[in-house]
Every structure is written in C-alpha cells, then in structure tokens.
Amino acid sequence: MYIAGIDVGGTNTDAALIKDNEVVATGKVPTDHVNLVESTAAALETILGSYRGTEPLELHLSTTLSTNSIVEGRGDPALVLAVPGPGMRIEDLRLGFAVHQLSGSVDHRGREVAPIDREEVKAAMNAAREAGMEVLAVVGKFSHRNPSQELTIEALAREGDYRFRHITLGHRLSGRPNFPRRLATSYLNASVAGQQARFVEMVRRLMLEGRNIGKVYLLKADGGTMTLEDSLVRPVETILSGPAASLMGARALSNHQEGNAIIVDIGGTTTDMAVQAAGEPVFQPQGAEIAGHRTLVPALFVRSIGLGGDSEIRVLCRRENGQTSRQLVIGPKRAGIPAALGGSRPTPTDAAVVLGMTSVGDVHRARKAVAELAGALGIGVEETARKIIDGFVRQLVEAVEDIYQYLESRPVYTVSELLAPRDIRPRVLIGLGGPAQVFIPLAARAMGIDWEVLPYHEEANAIGAAASRPTAAVTYHADTALGVAAVPEMDYTGEIQKAMLFDIRKAREEARRWAIEKGKELGVLDPDDIAIVEEESFNVVRGFYTIGRIFTIRAQVRPQVRRIVPGAERGEPNAVQQS
Amino acid sequence: MQSSSRNKVGLVFFPAFDWCITPDHPEREERLLYTRDQIVEEGLLDVPGIEEFRPRVAEDVEISRAHVCVPSVGSVITQSHRIAAGGTMVAADLVLTGRVSRSFALLRPPGHHANRIVHGSRGFCTINNEAIMVEHVRRTYGSHLRIAIVDTDAHHADGTQDIFYNDPGILHISLHQDGRTLYPGTGFIHERGGPAAYGQTVNVPLPPGTGDEGVLYVIENLVLPILADFEPDLVINAAGQDNHYTDPLTNMQVTAQGYARLTELLSPDIVVLEGGYSIEGALPYVNAGLLLALAGLDYSAVREPDWSEEKVKQPPHISETIEKTVAQLWQMWRTRKDVDLERIFGHGPFFTRQRRIYYDTDNITEEQVEKIRLCPACSGWRVIQSGAARGWGVPLGRVTVIAAVLIPWHACEDCRREADEEFDRLQKSGRFRYVYLQDVERDIYKRV
C-alpha cells in the first residue's frame, strides 16, 4: 500500500512516498503561493516516479495556508454572535476581534436561565450582511453543556434570507469548557472556512488531473489526520500542522514507539521539542495558541527555543568581587550561515567543524571565525570550540528540564494525582535535524539517558504527514439528576432513560459508543483503537440525599503513527546509543 | 496598592475531587465542582495576570507550629488536610517572594474552626490553614511581621481566635452571623483576646438577614479603620462564602457582587477559602467575582441566576443594629489600651481559663484548663491541660488527658526557663497520657 505525504510550507513543498512501512522516495519543490496547484502537483510528481502500485494512492496533505492567512490577517470578516450570560465582561477578554453580544444565558449545568431574543438575533444578522460579512460564528457560554441556544440561532440564520456561506457553532468544535477560547476557535474557524474551501477545491482538481489518487487526508495540529470533507466544517484544526508534521515524522521513524521520550528537532535557527509519554504524544493542556489567539484546537505540545546550528554566539562579561568572568551565550538570534559554509560569523556548527565532529564546509574558515572568539576569551581555538559545544548542550538540557518542570507543575485536582504524579520523564532523547548528530549524544549523556538520531531531516515533515493516522475525540457528559446527556462534538443532546440505573459503566459504554461512531466516519474500524482518556464522576447530593450523578468522559481515537523505516534510497539506519 | 491597575494574582486551586468527610456531607467531592466549571468556562485561568499554582503537602513540623495534635499529627488528619494547608502556604510564599501581588487559596477542606489543641474535627475543620500559614510566614519571612486576619465566613472563626488570642503580632477580626443563632455559638463582642493581645481579637456579630449593605458597612466603617490603625504587614482574608443568600446552613443575604466589592475594599494580600455550601447557586459566582476583584478587573456582570433585588434586600432594622454594633466596636478598639487589664486577668502570676469544646464532626467532647503566665517582659508561656473523649457530655470511651506547654515568639528568658521546668515537672507527674512542648521560636515540638 502506498501513501504520499506532502507538506506545503511557506518556502518549500516537501513530498515523501511510503510503501507499507518504508520510505521509497522523497522530493522537494519551491512553494508557489500564486499557483498552489502547480507547485503541489510538481511536488507530487517528484515522488510519483517511484510509485509502482495499481491501487489508488492515498494522499496526506499538511498545509500552513490557514495559519498564514490568520497571521497575515487575511481571513474573511466574520459575524461573531456571542451569548455570554453573566460573568466576566467580554470587553475585558481582549479577544482581538469584534463580537456582537446577545441576550440569553445557560448555567454551568446546562440549564437555560434566560431565553434568546429572536428579533435581536435577526437585527444583528441583517446589519452584518449589509456590512458585507458572509460568514457567521455562534458561541454561547456553557454551550458544551447545552447547545440549544446556538442551534436556535443557526436555525434563524438558515430560515432568513441571509445566505451566510459558512456557519460555525462553538459546541461542534470542542466539548471542552472555556468560553473565550471557544469564541476564538469559532471566529478563526469561520474566517478561514472560505480559504479552506478553495484549498479543498484545488485538491479535488489535483485528483481529477488523471492521477490515480484515492482517499485524501489533511494533517491537524495534534499530529492526526482528518478527512477533506471534515476540513470544510472544522478548518481551524488544520492550523499549525507544520510543526506537528516534523514531530510526527520523528515519532514514525523512531525505534522508541513505546515509553517516555523527548523529541528534539534541531534546525539552523530554532530547536523544536515535543514530549512522548507512555508511547503517546503529550498535547497542549487546553489547545493551540494561534497568532496570539488562545483556542481549543487540539495540538501537540511543542516548545521552541532560539538555539540551532546557525545561532549567534556572544561573549558575556560578568564582574563579580572584582573578578571578571567571561561566559558564552548561544542564540536566540541567528548569526547567518556558518563561517565554514561561507558565512562571516562563528556558529555552533563551526565549533563542531573545528573539533572534527562534523565535516561540513571549510575547516580553515571555521577555525578563523572561532579564533575571533578565542581572542576575546583569551584561550585557544579548540578550547573555545569545546566551550561553545558545552554551552549549546547546557542550554539544550536546561530547556528540556524547563519543559518537564512546566508539565509536572500543571495543576491537578485530586489528592491521588498530587501524591502520585505520573512519571513522564524521558528514557530516550530522539533527535533530528542537521546538527543533531553532534549535539544529541552529548545532551543525552548529560541527561543520563539513551539517544537516537534519525537519518531524515528536511523530509521528516512529509514523512510525518504520510505516517499520520486519524484522530478525534468526543466528550460525553451525562447529568442523571437532570436526566440529560450531551456529546457536543457529535451535535447530540438527549434524555437519559432510567436515570437511577445509569452508572459509571453505562457512561463509559456510551462514551465509547460515540467515539466508535466518530472513528467510523474517519475509517477507524477497530474498537481497540478507542480509548477513554479522561473521566470524572460526581454524586449530586441535595439536602441529605443523593439525587443523581454527573459524569464527564472523554474518549478518543488513539493518536497513533505508522511505523516507518528508512528506505533503501537512504540506506543509513537510525544512529542509536544506550547510555 | 493601586486598585485601578491590574494585579498579578496567584491562584492555588485544589478542589480535592476525590476526598469527602462522608459521601453526603457538605464537605464532599462535589463542593467545588461547579466552581471549577464556572472558572474554567469563564476563561479566568487564561486571563493575563492570573496564574495557577499547584499546592504542596504540608509536613508534620509545619502543622506542629500552630497545633498540638493528639495523639499525633498523622493520626488526626488525612492527606487532603495536608494539601489544603500546604496550598495555603504556597499562596503565602507567592506573595511574600514577590512572584504575585495577591494570592487566592481556593481549596478544601477548610480550617477556621480548628483550635490549637486538636483531638479531631469540628465544624468540618481539623487543622487551621490560616494559622499554619501565619506560623510559616513568621518562621520564613520574619517573626516580627504584623499580620491581620479578617475572617468573613458566616460562622465565628473560633479556632483562629483560639490560636492567636494571646498573640500580640496578630490582629484577628471575625465577621459572622450572631452566635446566638448559629454554630459555633461564640464570637461575641466581649471576646477580645488574652492579656498580651487584649483588643486584638475583634468579633462582629451580625444579625440574621444581613446583606451586602451591612457587611460592606462593617468593612468600610470598622475593619478598614482598624487595619489603618494596626498597620499590618500582611492582610489575610479567610473568605467563607456562606453569608450568601442561598446558603443552606446560614441565614444571611450577601450576594456575589457583595463578596466582590468586599474583596475590592479589603484588598487582602492573601485570600483563603473557608466555608460555603451553596455549591451551585453561590460558589461559582462568588468565586468568579472574587477572582475578578482580586485581579482588579470589572466584576459588575457577575450575577447569580436567581438573583432579584427583593430577595437580597436588607431590612432597615438590621442596618440600625449593625450601625450600633460598629459604633460600639470602634469605641472599644480606640480605647483598648486604656483598659485596666488587672481587673480582667488578675495580677498573676497566672491567668486561668476553663472551657468545654465540642467536636461536632467527630462527636468528641474536650475539657480544657489553660494557664497563661502574666509576664511584664513578654506575652507569657502557657500550659494547657486537656481531656477528651468520644461522646457529648457523658464520655463514651476512654478519656485521653494530655498537657501542652507553649512557648510564644519572643519569650523572655524567665518564661523560657519556667516553661522548661513545667514541661519536666508535668512529665514526671505521670498524670498525663502525653505531655507536649511547642516552642515556635526554637522550632522544637516534643511529645513525651
């Protein structure tokens, strides 16, 4: 079975072809922003020569188009209708986009407190259409508990002659709480919907041009895939798939699919880091931050630091007790290309060249650049180079430690979690990127763990796109005291029959059933791929009697990745070391 | 502190979703569920300037600085008590290290009914979070710090009062529903503190039916002037939320708006949750308003779903009663140093008080005799003899009799020597199951 992975980046479009579990071809073309079909097709052509199959090719696409249009403020102007009810004032949320507030309110258990004013809704829609707004987002506080007011507004929008091209309802995007994030997520979703529709149109044209392409999937920020059709409803989830693609590539190529690991992608300017715990990626606690907007979009936890092979190196003088000490600081700015490769200033890569740890470029040029720093420090060239390497490793290890300290200090709300925190500390350092072979073994030694350096770097994103599998999650909330249940992501609300008999087992069953349903839509057919990931259960006591229970259960299609081995076209196996 | 500027607020939130006294007790898993739902849905944890922190587990020694637990710390508390106390200390550290300008320990179980001697739980409390925090602060940041505790829970903070009642470094003000109408039945205006801190215990009993107007009147006309006079280095608000008009255990009329305004006026450095059992109708809104007020944000749109003006209106006769109480208490505060202490406490060498304390949560009755050394040079060492047994009035089981010798901060040489001698004497007497020594300054806590 063949899968093609294509990552449409800001500069380049990368492609990789995978046969079963092996990379059979990789390719690269410059991205043509004016004519995206052309450059995407060209990228595809670079690998199609190795395609020997007869069955249709499965295509996995990762694109930063939506991200770019948000960053550059090119999204469609959207009417955002909010039903905030009482609480924090929307004006104080600093959302960065305009919101039209409506009357109506729902409380924390999903009970309607105040109704929608239909005339008010219609007036807002009329005004927006006159102002030229063609897309609509509707978001209520606590709509994940009770979406009825959002649905009422949607019905009004469809009944009238408003002809919105796209309507986003907040509760469909996430079953998680956080009204401001739901607002931002819905706003972004509505404003990139047009762009996404054009992109999907392009992909369909690509498929029609005589190529044998079967299913098409898009990569999401959580490293999973979604269908082309789904991306029209939830385009916001494709945002930030860029960093996810490389990190999924690393996960796919690594020999360490199970257990705890830290994945470090060392580039020229920056180093991206992601965490794997018990064989699964760690996600952003609530959701991605996109161009300053905090959202509910599921995303891999990624930390970036300004440290890379091309980083600037400065000498910092510190005076203490009359003594001057000089210290090297690496990054966060870029110095330019390494001196060894024709640049003018010393970089960490040059230090590695001086010490013979890598053999890129001209060693004399590297020595000359490092010698300048050696002069300032009053020590030899080799010693300076060693100090640079040590400094780089120290900064990298500190950044990794910061990540774990941050993750381990995340709030927990139960005694058992506080007393017995989950062990997420890494047992292996998985590295990729040009400078990885130099720094990863040293950093791993400093951390006292194993290491592994992956043979692909620039193609890891396309390989990651090809290797990724569908992901999705549903939130099942049942309140037996009120006799209601909801799965916002599936647009379901219903009554609970025989509420007194409804227990945690029944709730788990229901959550699984909805997740299986969701999985089927994505082509995930094995129920073993469904897992319950969060679970809460409370007795509702009023007076001195238990009158019901509240369950919140989150079930998901397990975030998996196809195991990929480097193909014969590369030949190098993963470099590994047990420490 | 400027109220117009946004404050950096540290929130130590720990709802202990897996801990209860008993499954249908007001202090159960569900208590802060709806508060969590409201705070998260409002996005308050994303507000720049509001940062959430994890609590920690309090150690035995930290608890022993404020309490004498019988027979031992580990035997009377659970891990969640340690976390609540630890979280309260984290809240203090955040402010005192300058990491945030204010903090809020939004956690359970509460603690303000826990006395210095602890035989078990009373009023849902076992150990006193504020007291443990105060001792932690004095040990870590300086024993001369002057600390004010303003307890706005609907119940009299009898435990906190007991612990600090002879402590010259502490001002303890408790606003509460009149003790004649509510547990624990104490907190009258004549309870004013021990010989070394006379007048620094201020009790403000409020008539049932008191609303925002009355509570805010007390804050503006009594609490703030007293604070201005006392000039504390640190103001702690023990923020019970059971004055709310929907609370099932009390008869007060305060609203979320009232609580937020109270917080704004008081501008405490550290807020610690105490009681509050209207878990759906009050806590989500009170806590949202309180957090906004602490952060210096607009809380005017926070409103309970069932709020109406008639429901929370305070009758005029209540306002009159409160005004009279405030006038009297202000007069008492101003003249506290003119009082002839010998007339109240005698001329020594000891002042003795005798009490019976009932632990409603655990059904334990304790009889206490406390002797305070009236010392002209320091606040005086103390000895407490305490006997406790299960049952109310008639002991149901064995009576455990203990004695505890307490040496206060800044004790004089004579008091130290006398206290050490007393500790030896009590040990040798053989009359007590255990004899304890609590010496906060030397940080020595012994049980023999």
Ligand SMILES: [Zn+2]
């Ligand atoms: Zn209370």
Ligand SMILES: [Zn+2]
């Ligand atoms: Zn003395």
